[in-house]
Amino acid sequence: MDNFRRVCLLAVSVSLVLSLGFPELAAEKGRPLAESQMTAYFRDTRQELTVYHIRGKEPGPTLLIVAGVHGDEAGGYLAAERYVNVKLNRGNLIVVPRLNGPAVEAGKRRGLGGDMNRLFSLPANSANPDTKVVNLAKQLIGQADYVLNLHQGSDFYSPRWISRKRNPSKWGQCNVIDTATYHLPSGQKLELGNYAKRVVRRSNDRIPDRDYHFTVNNTDTANKWSRHKEQKGSLTYYSLYRRQKIALGVEATKSCSLAEAVAYLTIAVNAAIEEAGISAESLPAESSQSVVDVQTAKSRGLAKTKDKG
Numbered sequence: 001m002d003n004f005r006r007v008c009l010l011a012v013s014v015s016l017v018l019s020l021g022f023p024e025l026a027a028e029k030g031r032p033l034a035e036s037q038m039t040a041y042f043r044d045t046r047q048e049l050t051v052y053h054i055r056g057k058e059p060g061p062t063l064l065i066v067a068g069v070h071g072d073e074a075g076g077y078l079a080a081e082r083y084v085n086v087k088l089n090r091g092n093l094i095v096v097p098r099l100n101g102p103a104v105e106a107g108k109r110r111g112l113g114g115d116m117n118r119l120f121s122l123p124a125n126s127a128n129p130d131t132k133v134v135n136l137a138k139q140l141i142g143q144a145d146y147v148l149n150l151h152q153g154s155d156f157y158s159p160r161w162i163s164r165k166r167n168p169s170k171w172g173q174c175n176v177i178d179t180a181t182y183h184l185p186s187g188q189k190l191e192l193g194n195y196a197k198r199v200v201r202r203s204n205d206r207i208p209d210r211d212y213h214f215t216v217n218n219t220d221t222a223n224k225w226s227r228h229k230e231q232k233g234s235l236t237y238y239s240l241y242r243r244q245k246i247a248l249g250v251e252a253t254k255s256c257s258l259a260e261a262v263a264y265l266t267i268a269v270n271a272a273i274e275e276a277g278i279s280a281e282s283l284p285a286e287s288s289q290s291v292v293d294v295q296t297a298k299s300r301g302l303a304k305t306k307d308k309g
């Protein structure tokens with residue numbers, strides 16, 4: 001455990017639950033809602049990870065923030081860690097800053113079981129060593145209405161080819177959706193595309209440099225012509241197609257400083273929280289100057305990967 005994480009653990013005003021089970025919702029027991037709860041899983045193993053449940057004073061939607069699926073994208077977990085102390089007026093947050101602990105520790109994309117963002121299509125009894133971690137993530141997804149998966153991608157996504165660094169095969173500065181409209185069995189629709197567009201608009205209003213504006217990246221994953229069929233194993237695809245949740249992959253670019261990447265992800269997460277109708281006493285500051293945590297990131301966390309997000 002590094003110093004930043006130690007400070008985080010101390011700073012959160014929490015009731016620490018050390019069981020391997022899931023924290024029961026206090027409201028279900030008729031007790032007052034806990035403000036915040038921190039739960040450690042898989043303790044004393046390489047896959048140890050911490051889940052933060054933050055409950056608002058008033059009921060409302062629940063948004064799950066997952067990061068650290070790819071350990072070489074430090075912006076994701078550093079941004080997610082800024083939310084573990086947030087106080088909410090309405091709605092709830094579940095935050096898992098470092099889902100793939102061994103990958104984060106190593107500063108590498110892959111953890112013990114390979115690329116974790118390809119493991120969400122595996123069965124619950126798979127022999128893959130990351131199955132227990134993926135199963136935990138799946139249970140948390142079940143508790144949420146909205147799901148964000150934070151990453152850093154190469155260069156800049158654009159739906160049309162503009163340059164070598166700005167084209168459809170890139171991943172930086174985009175909000176990834178697996179489809180624009182998801183048809184529920186009830187006949188109703190999840191309008192994922194509209195939500196992603198609103199989040200992008202709200203984010204870009206706060207980003208003066210147009211080169212760093214976010215764009216919606218619809219991978220149309222289930223379509224047989226999709227250029228990103230590998231996303232069928234992703235956390236967001238599972239969230240939408242198996243659990244019917246509104247899920248976004250949020251990708252900052254690697255073509256900026258780490259502090260800037262954390263700031264861009266903070267802008268996008270704040271926008272997603274606000275668009276979901278969750279209200280906080282205050283959300284993390286959005287300027288890169290406000291990001292002081294980056295010195296804790298390992299330099300190898302910035303290693304480039306080719307056209308992957």
Ligand SMILES: [Zn+2]
Nearest residue numbers: 070151152309
């Ligand atoms: Zn990634």
